[in-house]
Amino acid sequence: MADKTTGQCLCGAVKYEVTIPEKPFYSGLCHCKDCQRYTGTAFASSLMVPKADIKLDGELKFYGKETDRGTVMERGFCPDCGSNVLCQSNDWDDQYVLAAGTLDDQSLYKPQINIFTRSAVAHALDAGKLHQFEAFPESGE
Template sequence: MNELSATSCACGAVTVKISGEPRTTMLCACKDCQKATGTGHSALALFSDDHIEIEGETKSFSVTADSGATVDRKFCPNCGTPIFGISGRVPMHKLLPVSMLGEDAQNYQPRAMIFNRSHYDWDIVDPELPKFEKYKEK
């Protein structure tokens, strides 16, 4: 995905333009992602800030994640669509829900699941996917 790809929130008030490839893709089963998605995990793509353009107003709230890192979650104030997150662990990057990749989302398979320690058995994922109890060690 080297060309610019664009997508928007459910109501169209916030648009996201993406160029280049993500640094990584992952599933996260931490308790905070479960609350944010209403399911057993989130599907995320980590992009460098210079590969993302956000247009439109967002609202945010910050949480302290299971790891102790601060995560700032941005969402559309009109429809509530999650737009991106910023983790204190990864400066100069944004965590985009894979759904924000629009039609290109199908091209991005997760490379691992983090925070597998809080993953629910009913939330079925590929058994071959590498799993880490917390953050993947570098």
């Protein structure tokens, strides 16, 4: 069964309701250079959702950049807090690529694949092996 849920940007100016497809066309971690720069971190966690299944509340600002395939990836973010919320491209007219970190319930996001690993940074693929703290470590830990 498809899951209906909600999400929002960091400041809450952009919220959405979404029905997460049972089998998204794409659900994964993108290690491309553009996603690294855009997110400011090692990779982008995202999934594709039919545009008809997202109800947006709030205005996104879009930044378009040509990909190496000659299509344009338009990246939508909150103009107030800068959170990456969703992308669209003329590659997939009827789908948004939703930034999974904006989902209120992270347990609904089940990435299936890593893509563009040719530009992956080594620590991203080894992140699970790092020493773990439940919160910011106290000094001396």
